[in-house]
Amino acid sequence: MTKVLEIHGIKKHFGGIRAVDGVSFDVNKGEILGLIGPNGCGKSTLFNAVLGQLEPTAGRVMLDGHDITGMRPARLSRLGVSRTFQLLQVFPEMSVRENLILAGQEHRGTMVSRLFGPRDAGLGEAADRMIAFFKMSHLAGEKAGGLSYGQQKLLDAAMAFMAGPRLVLLDEPAGGVNLTMLGALKERLRAINSELGATFVVIEHNMEFVMSLCQRVVVMAEGRVLAIGTPAEIRANPAVIDAYLGH
Ligand SMILES: Nc1ncnc2c1ncn2[C@@H]1O[C@H](COP(=O)(O)OP(=O)(O)OP(=O)(O)O)[C@@H](O)[C@H]1O
Numbered sequence: 001m002t003k004v005l006e007i008h009g010i011k012k013h014f015g016g017i018r019a020v021d022g023v024s025f026d027v028n029k030g031e032i033l034g035l036i037g038p039n040g041c042g043k044s045t046l047f048n049a050v051l052g053q054l055e056p057t058a059g060r061v062m063l064d065g066h067d068i069t070g071m072r073p074a075r076l077s078r079l080g081v082s083r084t085f086q087l088l089q090v091f092p093e094m095s096v097r098e099n100l101i102l103a104g105q106e107h108r109g110t111m112v113s114r115l116f117g118p119r120d121a122g123l124g125e126a127a128d129r130m131i132a133f134f135k136m137s138h139l140a141g142e143k144a145g146g147l148s149y150g151q152q153k154l155l156d157a158a159m160a161f162m163a164g165p166r167l168v169l170l171d172e173p174a175g176g177v178n179l180t181m182l183g184a185l186k187e188r189l190r191a192i193n194s195e196l197g198a199t200f201v202v203i204e205h206n207m208e209f210v211m212s213l214c215q216r217v218v219v220m221a222e223g224r225v226l227a228i229g230t231p232a233e234i235r236a237n238p239a240v241i242d243a244y245l246g247h
Contacts, residue, residue, distance in 0.1 A: 002029040003062075004167050004199050005050075010059035012042075012049045019045040021223035022059070027167065032193050033201045034210040034231075037220035038243060043203045044086070046220070047169055051083055052076055064166070077107050080166035084156050086175065092145025096136055096155055099144050100127035103159035126162060133196075134158045134188050150181025157185065161192055168200040174209045182206075186213055211235065219243065 005027040012020040020042040027033050035043050048054040050061050052073045061069045063079060071079075090099050104123035131140050134154055139147060144155060153173060160168045173189070174182055186209060192198045204210045210217060211231040219227045219234060221243040227234060234240055 003027065004029045004064060005201075006060075006062040007046075007050060008060040008062070010046060010049055010061065011057040012045050012054055013057045018223050020049060020056075023220070023223070023225055024059075025218050025225060025228055027199060027201055030193070030197050030199055031216060032189070032199075032214045034214035034217040035201055035203045035220065036205070036207070036210055036217060037226070041220045042223040043220055044171065047083065047171060047203065051081065051169065080107075080164070081169075082107055082160045082162075082165045082167075083169040084160050084171055084173065086172045088152050088156050090144040090152050090155055090159070092143060094144060095141050096144055096147070097124075097127050097131060097140045099155060100130050100159055100162055104162040107163040107165060123162070126164075130158050130162055133192065135184070148181070150177040150185070153177050154181065154185055154188065157189065161196075161198060164196075166199065168198060170200055170202045170204075172204055173202060174204055174206045182209065189213060 003026045007026070008024050010020055010023045011018070023046055037043055045054065049056040052071050052075070055070050059069070060067060063081065068076065068079070091102065094102065101123045104126055131137055136151070136154065136158070139151065144152060147155065153176070157170060157173050160170065173185060177185060189200070190213065193200070202210065202214060214231060216228065217231055217234045218225060219240050226243055227237045227240050229237065
């Protein structure tokens with residue numbers, strides 16, 4: 001199995017707080033990996049330390065066998081690593097299509113696009129493919145701010161997949177999304193994995209969503225990895241049950 005991302009002994013301490021305290025796991029090419037754990041266990045901090053938003057206190061991160069530890073997000077983006085955040089990153093005054101073009105430009109590393117707005121530069125076709133893929137054709141010309149919250153989350157996820165990245169990290173894609181849109185989101189994420197071969201890691205509190213979407217799940221507790229396994233193995237793991245039920 002080819003490893004896209006290798007996380008080796010990552011630590012991130014804030015003064016005396018050991019938010020992430022020696023986390024190691026791999027992400028295989030073409031898989032959907034879930035990252036779960038109780039509130040405050042260090043999931044977002046780990047994402048931030050892996051993706052250059054925070055300098056890790058210790059540890060190494062490898063992308064396709066190359067050391068990317070501490071590399072800034074803009075450079076990582078050019079290497080084909082993108083992410084979403086818990087809070088939506090869509091531009092409400094721009095259309096769905098323009099948001100996708102802008103995201104494609106940012107993946108290419110042209111942060112000036114934020115200043116000058118979307119310029120097609122060959123990304124229009126990619127945006128149209130993504131719109132069709134995410135079944136948003138009827139919304140392509142709508143301002144993102146006018147979409148429902150669930151539709152905006154779908155757009156946010158689609159933006160992360162613009163420009164065919166090697167690896168996408170989705171931070172709570174299902175958060176606040178209603179049941180109908182949740183089904184659509186899961187179905188599209190599955191399709192982007194199986195049809196386009198996209199590799200991604202999903203942080204999510206919605207257990208049903210994670211367990212039905214992901215091939216493997218990493219469980220964190222108190223800054224460390226508690227368990228790694230298939231959804232069935234994770235559900236049956238007594239340590240995981242303890243961490244969640246607190247007894
Ligand atoms: N910048 C910071 N300074 C100090 N402590 C921090 C900082 N960022 C996070 N922490 C602490 O690190 C711990 C892990 O937080 P983190 O946000 O990574 O958890 P999480 O698993 O993503 O939580 P949630 O599921 O609620 O989003 C928490 O105790 C948090 O208070």
